[in-house]
Amino acid sequence: MLNPEEVAKLAADYTSAWNSKSADAVASFYAEDGSIIINNGDPWSGRSRVRDMAAGFYADVPDLTLTCDDVRCSGTHAIYVWTFTGHDASSGNPLTVRGWEEWEIDDNLKVKSSRGWFDAEDYARQAEGR
DSSP: OOOHHHHHHHHHHHHHHHHTTOHHHHHTTEEEEEEEEETTOOOEESHHHHHHHHHHHHHHOTTOEEEEEEEEEETTEEEEEEEEEEEOTTTOOEEEEEEEEEEEEOTTSOEEEEEEEEOHHHHHHHHHTO
């Protein structure tokens, strides 16, 4: 069973890692064989691929700032609810994107698997300035 206080600290530290703009820092929260799937896309499997995923977000939104809006846990499962703001790298248009990750967490408080969700159509609309 996960300790809610430990999961809250994990979420706060994960948020700080994203805000550090370090893809390595973000990836460090995942187990070596951890993975993330975003919006039912292809999995980013292994810590190095998670690093690539984070680096891609930084390339798309160089001034990305993340906030943790909520976190809940049960058993070995946690929900991390977030909002990020910033500007699209191509258009310069402002972005406010809300989403969440569903985590399976191991005994070392590392993310074994994450399923992330956000409204990709709304993201594209904001990036295009519509």
